[in-house]
Amino acid sequence: MQPGDEPVPLIEVDELEKTFRVARHHQGFFGAFRNLVSREYREVRAVGGITFAIEAGEMVGCIGPNGAGKSTTIKMLTGILVPSAGRVEVFGMVPHRRRTDVARRIGVVFGQRTQLWWDLPLVESLDLLRYIYRVPESRFRENLDQFRALLDLDPFLNTPVRQLSLGQRMRGDLAAALLHDPEIVYLDEPTIGLDVVAKHRIRDFLRRINRERGVTILLTTHDMIDIEQLCSRLLIIDHGKLLYDGGLEKIRGRFGTERTLVVDLAEGEVEDSAPLAVLYAREVRADGPRRWLRFSRDDTTAADLIATVASRYRLRDLSIEEPEIEAIIRRIYEGNW
Amino acid sequence: MIRHAALYARLVGARGRGQMQYRLSFATLVLASVLVTLAEFLVVVVIFGRIPHLAGWSLGEVAVLYGLSAISFAMAEMFAAGFDVFPRQIVQGTFDRVLTRPLGAFFQVLASELALRKIGKVAQGAAILVYAQHSLAVHWSPERLVVLALTVVSGTAIFFSLIVICATSCFWTVQANEAVNVLTNGGTAMISYPLDIYHAWLRRLATFVVPLAFVSYYPALYVLDRADPLGLPAWVGFLSPVAAAAFGFLAWTVWSVGVRHYQGTGS
Amino acid sequence: MSTRLYWEIGKRAFQRQLAYRTANLAGLFTNACFGYLRGSVFIALYQTERSIGGYDVSAAVTFTWVTQALIMVVFLWGWWDVEETIRTGDVVSDLAKPFSYLGFWLARDYGRALYHLLFRCCPILLIGEVMFGLRWPTSPVTWAALALSLTLAVAISFAWRFTLNLTAFWTTDARGIGGLASILSTLLCGLLVPLPYFPDTVRRVVEALPFAGILQIPADVFLERVTGAGLLLALGQQALWAGVMLGATQLLVMAATRRVVVQGG
Numbered sequence: 125m126q127p128g129d130e131p132v133p134l135i136e137v138d139e140l141e142k143t144f145r146v147a148r149h150h151q152g153f154f155g156a157f158r159n160l161v162s163r164e165y166r167e168v169r170a171v172g173g174i175t176f177a178i179e180a181g182e183m184v185g186c187i188g189p190n191g192a193g194k195s196t197t198i199k200m201l202t203g204i205l206v207p208s209a210g211r212v213e214v215f216g217m218v219p220h221r222r223r224t225d226v227a228r229r230i231g232v233v234f235g236q237r238t239q240l241w242w243d244l245p246l247v248e249s250l251d252l253l254r255y256i257y258r259v260p261e262s263r264f265r266e267n268l269d270q271f272r273a274l275l276d277l278d279p280f281l282n283t284p285v286r287q288l289s290l291g292q293r294m295r296g297d298l299a300a301a302l303l304h305d306p307e308i309v310y311l312d313e314p315t316i317g318l319d320v321v322a323k324h325r326i327r328d329f330l331r332r333i334n335r336e337r338g339v340t341i342l343l344t345t346h347d348m349i350d351i352e353q354l355c356s357r358l359l360i361i362d363h364g365k366l367l368y369d370g371g372l373e374k375i376r377g378r379f380g381t382e383r384t385l386v387v388d389l390a391e392g393e394v395e396d397s398a399p400l401a402v403l404y405a406r407e408v409r410a411d412g413p414r415r416w417l418r419f420s421r422d423d424t425t426a427a428d429l430i431a432t433v434a435s436r437y438r439l440r441d442l443s444i445e446e447p448e449i450e451a452i453i454r455r456i457y458e459g460n461w
Numbered sequence: 462m463i464r465h466a467a468l469y470a471r472l473v474g475a476r477g478r479g480q481m482q483y484r485l486s487f488a489t490l491v492l493a494s495v496l497v498t499l500a501e502f503l504v505v506v507v508i509f510g511r512i513p514h515l516a517g518w519s520l521g522e523v524a525v526l527y528g529l530s531a532i533s534f535a536m537a538e539m540f541a542a543g544f545d546v547f548p549r550q551i552v553q554g555t556f557d558r559v560l561t562r563p564l565g566a567f568f569q570v571l572a573s574e575l576a577l578r579k580i581g582k583v584a585q586g587a588a589i590l591v592y593a594q595h596s597l598a599v600h601w602s603p604e605r606l607v608v609l610a611l612t613v614v615s616g617t618a619i620f621f622s623l624i625v626i627c628a629t630s631c632f633w634t635v636q637a638n639e640a641v642n643v644l645t646n647g648g649t650a651m652i653s654y655p656l657d658i659y660h661a662w663l664r665r666l667a668t669f670v671v672p673l674a675f676v677s678y679y680p681a682l683y684v685l686d687r688a689d690p691l692g693l694p695a696w697v698g699f700l701s702p703v704a705a706a707a708f709g710f711l712a713w714t715v716w717s718v719g720v721r722h723y724q725g726t727g728s
Numbered sequence: 729m730s731t732r733l734y735w736e737i738g739k740r741a742f743q744r745q746l747a748y749r750t751a752n753l754a755g756l757f758t759n760a761c762f763g764y765l766r767g768s769v770f771i772a773l774y775q776t777e778r779s780i781g782g783y784d785v786s787a788a789v790t791f792t793w794v795t796q797a798l799i800m801v802v803f804l805w806g807w808w809d810v811e812e813t814i815r816t817g818d819v820v821s822d823l824a825k826p827f828s829y830l831g832f833w834l835a836r837d838y839g840r841a842l843y844h845l846l847f848r849c850c851p852i853l854l855i856g857e858v859m860f861g862l863r864w865p866t867s868p869v870t871w872a873a874l875a876l877s878l879t880l881a882v883a884i885s886f887a888w889r890f891t892l893n894l895t896a897f898w899t900t901d902a903r904g905i906g907g908l909a910s911i912l913s914t915l916l917c918g919l920l921v922p923l924p925y926f927p928d929t930v931r932r933v934v935e936a937l938p939f940a941g942i943l944q945i946p947a948d949v950f951l952e953r954v955t956g957a958g959l960l961l962a963l964g965q966q967a968l969w970a971g972v973m974l975g976a977t978q979l980l981v982m983a984a985t986r987r988v989v990v991q992g993g
Contacts, residue, residue, distance in 0.1 A: 144726060204560040206724045220724055227563040239558050243479025252475055255468055256562055284479075489904030496911045504920040508773065510927055511780045516772045640754035643761045651765050658772035659765075 132216065133177035134308060134340050135201065140210035142171040142196050142364075170196040172364035173210065180307070183334045183341045185355035187348070189457055193364040194344040198310050201342070202232055214308065228257065231301030235313035238297055240285040246296045247281045250303060257304035264303065271299040274329050291322030298329060302339070309333075311343035315350055327353050348450045362457050375452060381421045384445040385429055389413040390438035402433055413440075465568060472572040487578060495581040498531050501653075502589055518655045521596035522685055524589050527653045529677040531586030533616025534649045535579045541621045542576035544628035548638055551631045556723065566720050567713075570628075597685070605684050608698050615701035616676035622705070622712035623648065623671065629712075632719035644671060652677045657690045664691070672704035733827060734835035741839030745847075752847055755800060759848070760855045763796040767860050781924035781931075787951050788922065790863040793856030794947045795919050800844040801878065802885040802942050803837075804919065805910050810893035811902050823985050830978050834886060841882045863951060870952055873959055877946045880966035884941045887973035888913060894977070897984045918944035938969040 145165040171193040178184055188194050199205040200212055203219030203226055212219060219226045232239075240249040254264045272278055275295040280288055288296065294314060301309055311330075315323045331354060333339045345351065351358055351372065358375065360368040368375060385405065391413065394400070399407040400415055404424040409416035419429055426444055433439065480487065505527065509520040538545070547570055550556045559569045599605070627641045648671065656664050656678045667674040682689055683698025745752075767789045774785035783791060799805075810833060813819040823829055856862050865871055892909055896902035914920065916939035923934050923944045934940065945962050948954050954962045 199557065202561050204557050204724065206721075223560065224563040224565070227561055230561075232558075232561040234557070237553075237555060237558065239561075241475060241479060244475055248475060248478075252471065255471055256564060486901055486904045489901060489908060493904070493907045493911065496908060500911050500915045501920070503915065507921055507925050507927075511925055512773055512777050514776060515769075516775055634750075636750040637754050639751065640757040643758050647758070647761045647765060650762065654769055654772070659768050 134180045134215065135176075135178040135342070136211070136213045137177065137197075137201075138175050138211040140171055140174045140197070140200060140212055141169070141208045142193070142200060142205060143208045144168045144170055169364050171200070171207075174361070174364070174366045176359060176366060176369055178340060178342060180340055181334070181338045182357060183330070183355050184343070184357045184359060185351040186342065186344045186359040186361060187346065187351060187453065188344075188361035192361045194361055195312055197361070198232075198312055198342070198344065202230065202310060203227065228304070229307050231304070231306035231309040233294075233297050233301045233309070233311045233314055235294070235311070235316040238285060238293055239300055240293070240296055242286050243284055245282045245284055246277065246288070249285065249296070250300060253300055253303055259304050263305070267303050267305070268299070271302065274332060275299055275325070291318050291325075294318060294322070294326060295329075298326065302333060305337075306339065308340045308342070311341065313344055313346065315345060315347055323347070323350075330354060348453070352449065360453060360456060367456055372449070375449070376447065382418055382447060383421070383426065384408070384447075385417040385419060385426065385433070386443050386445060387415050387417065387433060387437075387439050388441040389415065390440050393438050400433070400437065402429070402436070405429055405433075416445075468564075469568075469572045473575040476574055477577070490578045491581040494535070494578055495585050498535075498582050498585040498589075502527055502585075505653075516655055516658050519596075521593045522681070522687075523654065524593035524596070525681045525685060526655065526677045528586045528588075528590035528593060529612060529616060529681065530649050530652045530673075531589060532583055532613055533676050534620050534645070535582035535586060536613075536617040537620030537624055539576045539579035539583070540571070540617070541624040541628075542579075543570045543573035544624050545576075546574060547628045548631045548635045551723075552635055560724070567716060599684060608680050608683050608701075611699070612676070612680040612701050615705035618705040619672055619676055619701075619708050620645065620648075622708045623673075625712040626715050629715050629719040632723045648673045672708050675701040675704040734831055737832060737835040738839035738842075741836040742843050743839075745840055745843035756848060756851055756855075759796045759799060759852050760859075763793045763852065763856055764859060766792045766796070767856070781922060781926075782953070783922055783924070786861070786863050787953070789860050790856075790951060791918075791922055791947050793853060793860065793862055794950050795943045797849040797852035797856070798878075798881075798943055798946060799919070800848045801841050802881050803840070803844075803889065804885070804914060804917070804942075807889045808893060808903060808906070809833075810890060811896040811906075814893070814896040814902075820988055823988055829985075830890070830974070830981050833890060834883070834974075837886045838882060841878075845878070865950060865952060867952070870949065873963065874946065874949050876963060877949045877966060880963065880970045881942050881946050883970040884938050884966065884973055887970070887977045888938070888942075890977050891973075891980060894980050894984055897987055913939050913942070916940070917942040918947065922947075936965075938973060941966040941969050 144167070146168050148164045148166060170191075174193075174197060186194050186197075196205065200207050201214060201219060203221075203223040206220045214226055215229060217226055240246060241252065244252075250268065253259075259267075272281070275298060277295060277299060280292050280296075283292075285293060285296065298314070314330075315326060318326070327350065330341060330343075334341050334354075341354075343350065343354070356371060358368065358370065358372055359366060368378075370378075387400075393413070399410065400417065402417060405417040405419040407415055408418045417429070417433070419426075430442065433442075502524075505520070505523060508515070509523075513519070515523060547556075550559070550570075556566075559566050562569065593599075623645055627638075627644055630641045631638065648667075651659070651663075651667065652673045656667060656674055664674065667678075679689075679693075680698045680701055681687075683695055689695075689697070770788040770792055771785060773780065774788065778784060780788070810819075813822060822832070825832070853862065857864075865874065892906040893902065895905060899905065916923075916934050916937055918940065923940060924931055926934055935944070945954075945966055949959065949962065
């Protein structure tokens with residue numbers, strides 16, 4: 125491969141920013157008058173300089189607390205919003221300038237809002253979308269047949285959308301977003317509010333269309349299990365900044381430096397309340413003879429620590445707890461890793 | 462163009478099928494839309510039961526104004542119904558969805574609803590015109606027929622544009638919606654009476670800014686062979702299409718600015 | 729049950745309205761525009777006549793502005809608060825509460841009406857005064873009578889609206905039917921044209937109907953068109969209708985309650 129021949133990323137985001145002006149509202153009856161006449165604004169930076177690129181075929185998860193800037197980023201990628209600064213290109217096009225051209229080649233699922241026609245049976249919504257996206261009849265049939273099987277749509281294909289359960293509706297929405305063979309699918313919280321079974325089914329489906337059709341997927345979620353089960357790559361966004369971009373395993377190595385040694389002391393070894401005194405570790409919890417000792421990779425190895433503890437106290441049992449990915453991310457948000 | 466027309470029919474048809482589930486409501490809504498116009502016109506009849514003329518206009522002549530504005534407004538409401546429910550799209554955030562589809566936003570809002578129930582009101586307006594003809598016995602020269610036809614089409618376009626402009630204001634604030642709708646509801650009420658009863662500034666406003674005077678007043682002056690009290694020449698009655706085109710262009714511009722504003726600010 | 733409770737309910741309803749300031753401003757603008765348009769029409773009517781149906785031009789213009797100002801006080805259109813609770817099923821718990829269901833809603837409506845009296849009606853009258861010059865009451869007795877007349881007007885309009893809302897117990901199309909009915913009440917309450925404008929035979933009927941008590945009578949009290957014995961008679965007519973309609977509404981509430989009990993909502 126020549127140097128200039130590298131694959132062009134499908135999605136390229138460079139120092140992307142979005143700042144909203146929010147009107148300050150005056151209170152009181154006369155305040156309402158003032159709101160009409162003059163408005164003061166304050167600036168809110170929803171996205172503050174994010175850079176990343178996504179290659180064709182990737183499945184990327186994006187997490188972050190509410191208001192972190194995830195949805196705003198997706199809206200800029202789809203062309204709904206115009207960035208305040210920075211560059212965004214999808215298929216080499218600027219989405220808001222060539223909104224309809226980009227729209228033809230992407231699928232979008234908003235977990236909170238359906239794109240299906242509320243009063244119509246699911247199958248009619250899908251049929252309408254076929255005309256909106258100009259999907260050839262034969263291709264439409266093939267896709268519909270496959271989605272019916274994969275998402276088990278048949279039991280409610282003829283039910284008006286407003287009567288569907290949340291899980292059924294989401295399955296319908298997924299089919300709707302994929303009917304026109306989009307190259308990229310954006311999913312904004314696709315599993316929100318769903319039960320375990322429904323989540324499982326939807327993850328299964330996403331994995332398959334990513335693997336079998338090569339659809340590039342970018343999803344936002346609050347559910348770490350979505351990420352762990354689906355994504356090879358993780359973006360962590362908070363306060364409009366990209367805090368982490370990389371693999372799931374790497375994150376444990378990089379941020380999860382603290383592990384916990386759990387020991388069960390032999391009976392009568394130490395008085396119940398006295399904390400264990402060990403170099404390079406601190407007792408973070410005690411429950412009778414069971415003690416939790418937190419230690420950092422940078423200070424000592426697990427083997428050394430166990431040796432030290434065992435030399436000083438008689439132990440009945442021990443184990444090492446790796447940090448939960450969720451706990452790591454919580455600490456990343458809090459800024460104290 | 463043909464593809465869009467077919468898609469429009471398909472989308473509107475789907476919406477209609479969805480609404481059919483509430484058939485009882487549909488019937489009552491048609492009836493309501495008929496009765497409102499009837500009640501309002503009844504008031505005119507009551508007034509003319511007490512006085513022979515209103516600012517020199519007879520009941521039949523006022524009926525021409527009433528009929529023309531009722532027909533144009535009802536037709537515009539029928540086709541622009543999507544823009545009427547558009548504030549809800551903004552509030553609920555469903556307009557985002559419109560922007561993720563490979564179609565123009567204007568087309569999608571337009572195709573989101575066709576208020577067929579307004580047909581009752583159109584018929585009502587036509588009936589009022591028939592009544593006017595009955596009491597006035599206007600001689601229908603070819604020129605007058607042309608003016609009448611042009612007026613109904615242009616009037617519909619003018620009201621349609623006005624509804625679009627009012628809806629566009631929702632990109633900035635939905636709270637002032639009621640005040641903005643005065644332009645349409647108040648506008649119809651205004652042009653149902655001869656414009657010379659209002660202050661000069663309002664007549665100028667209705668001629669040069671929001672050209673509602675071209676929906677009924679100027680064409681009626683021509684058809685009824687009345688001189689304009691302000692001294693405008695008779696051929697002004699032919700200008701409705703020009704006013705409609707200019708105002709339509711304005712509406713399209715305002716809409717485009719609104720969409721761009723939305724893309725800048727989000728909801 | 730203590731009046732204190734209803735007082736508190738009314739106070740809450742008043743405070744709740746304070747949240748809709750911008751909407752109220754928009755409404756003010758709307759009412760003022762229609763006040764101007766209708767006022768202009770009435771002035772044109774009197775180009776050739778001195779008096780129509782007993783109204784001279786200044787009385788007719790004042791009548792227009794007073795009725796515009798009162799639209800929201802008596803809440804002429806679009807009040808579906810009760811229907812909504814019936815549709816959502818919340819009505820069941822409301823009916824089960826240990827106080828009068830009718831009294832609960834009436835108290836709320838008075839709280840709301842007071843808000844609209846202060847923040848809708850008064851500003852509109854001031855705007856009308858600035859634009860057209862209105863004919864204001866001259867005697868303190870009129871103001872007292874007006875207060876009473878408005879209290880009764882709200883009661884009548886409330887009973888009417890409440891009845892339309894309650895039809896939701898028996899039909900799924902309460903709003904459609906209510907929409908039709910409100911066209912009737914709009915025409916017959918005097919908003920579009922003073923009832924004495926109607927041909928004399930029709931006039932006698934419509935003036936006796938309860939709808940006259942919603943806008944026509946308060947506006948006539950304001951204009952001092954009814955004084956002395958006539959004033960007492962007008963207020964008596966309002967009181968009679970208010971009593972009859974609230975009583976009928978209470979019967980309807982009882983029927984609805986039975987229905988809820990039998991069918992379990």
